[in-house]
Amino acid sequence: xxxxxxxxxxxxxxxxxxxxxxxxxxxxxxxxxxxxxxxxxxxxxxxxxxxxxxxxxxxxxxxxxxxxxxxxxxxxxxxxxxxxxxxxxxxxxxxxxxxxxxxxxxxxxxxxxxxxxxxxxxxxxxxxxxxxxxxxxxxxxxxxxxxxxxxxxxxxxxxxxxxxxxxxxx
Numbered sequence: 001x002x003x004x005x006x007x008x009x010x011x012x013x014x015x016x017x018x019x020x021x022x023x024x025x026x027x028x029x030x031x032x033x034x035x036x037x038x039x040x041x042x043x044x045x046x047x048x049x050x051x052x053x054x055x056x057x058x059x060x061x062x063x064x065x066x067x068x069x070x071x072x073x074x075x076x077x078x079x080x081x082x083x084x085x086x087x088x089x090x091x092x093x094x095x096x097x098x099x100x101x102x103x104x105x106x107x108x109x110x111x112x113x114x115x116x117x118x119x120x121x122x123x124x125x126x127x128x129x130x131x132x133x134x135x136x137x138x139x140x141x142x143x144x145x146x147x148x149x150x151x152x153x154x155x156x157x158x159x160x161x162x163x164x165x166x167x168x169x170x
């Protein structure tokens with residue numbers, strides 16, 4: 001089947017290539033040259049003057065001028081800032097107290113603001129109780145807890161402290 005299609009295609013191709021139409025000329029395109037060889041000869045080219053708009057441009061050098069500057073105006077003497085009032089150890093309406101190497105921040109009611117105190121900052125072995133100190137605060141400053149401080153000193157966790165009382169913390 002494949003052979004017969006191939007042979008049929010080959011035969012039809014050969015017949016098409018060999019056919020001759022009587023309406024066409026028998027000369028090939030290479031043989032027919034009807035071109036006019038003088039269509040671009042010097043006689044047929046017209047000369048015209050170049051338009052004035054296409055003449056060479058005249059180049060001019062740009063002129064540069066030196067910029068002028070005004071002298072700066074003298075600055076009047078600025079008064080010295082007012083002196084700062086002495087520090088009152090306040091922290092945004094809060095009181096700041098130094099205990100050992102700790103900064104204890106207290107609010108207007110003298111209660112400690114634990115979020116602004118570094119836990120475990122107190123490193124001494126003993127602690128002297130100050131006004132408004134509690135076992136909880138002392139435990140926080142030493143990095144332990146109130147019951148640990150109470151046990152070291154023979155106290156119970158709810159014991160009241162006296163100002164000036166010295167407690168063991170380690």
